[in-house]
Amino acid sequence: MAGHDIVKAARKGSAALLPALLLTACATTAPQAEAPRPRYAATDIPAQAETTPVGTAAADAADDPAIWRNAANPAASLLLGTDKKAGLYVYGLDGKVRDFSPAGALNNADLREVRMADGSRRILVGASDRTDRAEPRIALFALDGASGKLAVLGAQSFLKPGHAPAEAYGFCMGAPLAAGELARAYVVLKDGTVAESRLVDRAGTIAAEHLRDVKFATQSEGCVVDDATGTLYVAEEDVGIWKVPLAPATLSGEAYARVGEADGLVDDVEGLAIAREADGRAWLVASSQGDNAYALYDLASGKLAGRFRVNGGGLGGTSETDGIELIVGDFGPTFPEGVFMAQDGDNAPHAQNFKMLSWASIKAALGLR
Incomplete structure (x- = not known):
């Protein structure tokens, strides 16, 4: 405003004053150093395994993971991860590629086991599809737990015709909240809007039907649903984590954790994950990207329970992490109590990948046993 007023005055005054006035205007608008x-x-904790790097080299490409636990054979569980320039990977717990779907610019992914209308069970995988930056879609896949192969079910548009252009960014799924649904899907648009849709079975085809929105002021991405309490958690990148109860007809957010509060989060706040253990304890983990760490909260109280970094050991650490996932339970001898998976933003000299830690090692390092 000051610069604008100075230039306006110069036009009315003597031309001899113009250079000095313009210099003053530039001084008032000079950007400040960040x-x-x-x-x-x-606490530093070494990675225990890592995935094969994604196929897109020399770029910010790997982004968000999801984990499917094979209850019948835990050591045969599967990991998924997006290459946001190219598609979706399936890995074994050894980190080796089992399958890849070249489905386009998929940013965040999640999965659910659902029961179709005919009674059959399906491992349903969804991802935010930003191939068209003006038309957000949900890319859907069926995961074969035995073979590790993905079957493409198609990309679903969900916003009503005539909506303003919007870019799909974050994504997560939750349990159905009404009869006739397979699951609820939450697409975080880049402007901070979170669009909720229900996923339904239409004669064997899964469709997305948009229901309602909740809006945050600035760019948001990470999200996760706590099915036990019917609560959505959303990461507004420069602000912190919001808690959104899903029962009310109108969605609204309550502050859960803020950037800089109690030395927990450094912006950007990125991926979120929730773990509920058999003893009733529940945790929320957030990627504190700004200082290459992960903040762990007691889910119910919101109190910070500890912070850790993936660092040390022969596999190298993680940095600039976008997406994370944590699933508890038996995953075999390497991950007896659960798997934590994090995107590694700097896996040089190789392309980006995902690192895995045992949940048991995290709890032991943070004194949570």
Whole structure:
């Protein structure tokens, strides 16, 4: 505003004053240097495994993981991860590629086991599809737990015709909230809008039907649903984590954790994951991307329970993490209590990949046993 007023005055005054006035205007509008981000204390924990790098080299490509636990044969469980330039990977617990679907620019992924209308069970995988930056879609797949192969079910548009252009960004799924649904899907648009849709079975074809929105002020991405309480958690990148109860007809957010609060989060706040253990304890993990760490909260109280970094060991650490996932339970001898999976933004000299840690090692390092 000051610069605008100065230039306007110069037009009315003497031409001899113009250079000095313009210099003053430039001085008032010069960008300020960005303050360095803090680096809070965190416990170093080495990775126990890693995936084969994604196929897109020399780019920010790997983004968000999902995990399917094979209850019948835990060691044969499967990991999924997006290459946001190219498609979706399936890995074994050894990190080797089992399948790849070249489905386009898929950013975030999640999965659910659902029961179709005919009674059959399906491992349903969904991802935010940003191939068309103006038309958000949900890319859907069926995962074969035995072979690790993906079957493409198609990309579903879900917003009503005539809506403003919007870019799909974050994605997560939750349990159905009404009869006749397979699941609820939440697409976080890049402007901070979270669009909720129900996924339904239409004669064997899964369709998305948009229901309602909740809007946050700035760019958001990470999200996760706690089925036990019917609550959605959303990461507004520069602000913190919001808690959204899903029972009310109108969605609204309550502050859960803020950037810089209690030395927990450094912006950007990225991926979120929830773990409920058999003893009743529940945790929320968030990627504190700004200081290459992960913040762990007691889910019910919102109190910070610890912070850790993936660092040390022969596989290298993680940095600039976007997506994360944590699933508890028996995953075989390497991951006896659960798997934590995190995108690694700098896996040089190779392309980006995902690192895996045992949940048991995280709890032991943070004294949570």
